[in-house]
Amino acid sequence: MNxxxxxxxxxxxxxxxxxxxxxxxxxxxxEKSDVEDLYQEVMLKTWKGLDGFEGRxxxxxxxxxxxxxxxxxxxKKNKHSIELNEKHQHKPEFISGSQEDLLIQNEKxxxxxxxxxxxxxxxxxxxxxxxxxxxxEEISKITGLNxxxxxxxxxxxxxxxxxxxx
Amino acid sequence: MTFLDDxxxxxxxxxxxxxxxxxxxxxxxxxxxxxxxxxxxKRGQKLVRTGMVMGIIGLTIGLGSVxxxxxxxxxxxxxxxxxxxxxxxxxxxxxLKIDINYQEKSTIDFLKYSKEKLQTRLKLAxxxxxxxxxxxxxxxxxxNHAIFESTDSTxxxxxxxxxxxxxxxxxxxxxxxxxxxxxxxQYDPIISEIEELLQELKSQ
Numbered sequence: 001m002n003x004x005x006x007x008x009x010x011x012x013x014x015x016x017x018x019x020x021x022x023x024x025x026x027x028x029x030x031e032k033s034d035v036e037d038l039y040q041e042v043m044l045k046t047w048k049g050l051d052g053f054e055g056r057x058x059x060x061x062x063x064x065x066x067x068x069x070x071x072x073x074x075x076k077k078n079k080h081s082i083e084l085n086e087k088h089q090h091k092p093e094f095i096s097g098s099q100e101d102l103l104i105q106n107e108k109x110x111x112x113x114x115x116x117x118x119x120x121x122x123x124x125x126x127x128x129x130x131x132x133x134x135x136x137e138e139i140s141k142i143t144g145l146n147x148x149x150x151x152x153x154x155x156x157x158x159x160x161x162x163x164x165x166x
Numbered sequence: 167m168t169f170l171d172d173x174x175x176x177x178x179x180x181x182x183x184x185x186x187x188x189x190x191x192x193x194x195x196x197x198x199x200x201x202x203x204x205x206x207x208k209r210g211q212k213l214v215r216t217g218m219v220m221g222i223i224g225l226t227i228g229l230g231s232v233x234x235x236x237x238x239x240x241x242x243x244x245x246x247x248x249x250x251x252x253x254x255x256x257x258x259x260x261x262l263k264i265d266i267n268y269q270e271k272s273t274i275d276f277l278k279y280s281k282e283k284l285q286t287r288l289k290l291a292x293x294x295x296x297x298x299x300x301x302x303x304x305x306x307x308x309x310n311h312a313i314f315e316s317t318d319s320t321x322x323x324x325x326x327x328x329x330x331x332x333x334x335x336x337x338x339x340x341x342x343x344x345x346x347x348x349x350x351x352q353y354d355p356i357i358s359e360i361e362e363l364l365q366e367l368k369s370q
Binding site for chain 2: 011053
């Protein structure tokens with residue numbers, strides 16, 4: 001892949017999938033600055049990994065794999081901010097005022113996000129993929145779990161979320 | 167319609183902002199993101215290139231001076247062995263890096279790969295370190311032999327031969343101790359987290 005091919009491919013990916021990637025990063029993090037860091041990390045890995053992408057899976061499956069794998073093992077770089085986050089865990093994730101917040105300041109979504117945050121990491125991943133309206137097959141390709149197992153898991157996650165939101 | 171499907175449209179209203187809306191930090195458009203990535207990549211490449219040029223200059227000057235001043239075949243052989251040891255170490259350290267392409271495997275494969283890599287990485291690094299020290303010591307011993315072969319004093323000879331090995335072993339012991347610390351403080355928590363994630367994946 002030559003340089004401009006890579007750049008064009010990357011721009012196409014960004015154009016088509018940046019919101020999905022952003023939402024997954026958003027679901028994994030508690031604070032705004034973290035979403036930015038995580039999103040940039042995913043973009044960096046996507047850019048670096050593009051050379052090795054052989055097209056065995058669709059570009060979206062590939063991108064979601066990179067996103068999910070990065071989110072799962074992502075660690076905050078700043079120790080001080082970890083402490084701050086733990087102290088302020090109970091506070092709402094959104095700072096009202098900005099236009100971005102106005103878009104997402106929906107009570108229903110906030111409640112859902114807070115419930116998702118309480119799931120374990122793998123269930124959180126699957127819940128976020130369901131919200132992206134992915135099929136069982138796609139989730140199976142991303143996580144490596146078999147489809148039947150995913151069916152059972154999704155059922156359980158939905159019940160758990162329902163309980164957490166009541 | 168099932169639970170969660172109700173949230174679909176609202177959920178999709180959460181968007182990555184660009185065109186300068188909202189938070190300034192998220193006002194980058196796609197081209198700006200790309201430019202940032204290319205700039206960081208170029209910085210990395212520049213550093214590698216500078217390192218390589220400096221290495222080649224150092225190697226040429228070092229080897230050239232040895233050749234010029236000694237004109238001894240034994241010293242040249244010793245220097246070549248030392249250079250080989252350095253090249254071996256560079257090769258091994260590159261091999262120990264986590265393969266970026268594994269990031270795109272399925273989560274299960276990626277987690278298993280990361281776990282295995284983290285478990286074996288420092289062991290391999292230590293083993294490579296010992297091999298490096300051993301080769302380097304042989305090279306230095308050959309050089310020392312050429313320099314001190316005219317010395318009559320036996321203790322001096324023993325000292326000169328033993329010195330590279332003593333330095334090498336002491337260095338390696340301190341490296342192993344610090345690697346153990348890294349394993350305990352950095353890698354072990356990640357490994358337990360990965361095990362937990364794998365367990366969560368398996369659970370129904």
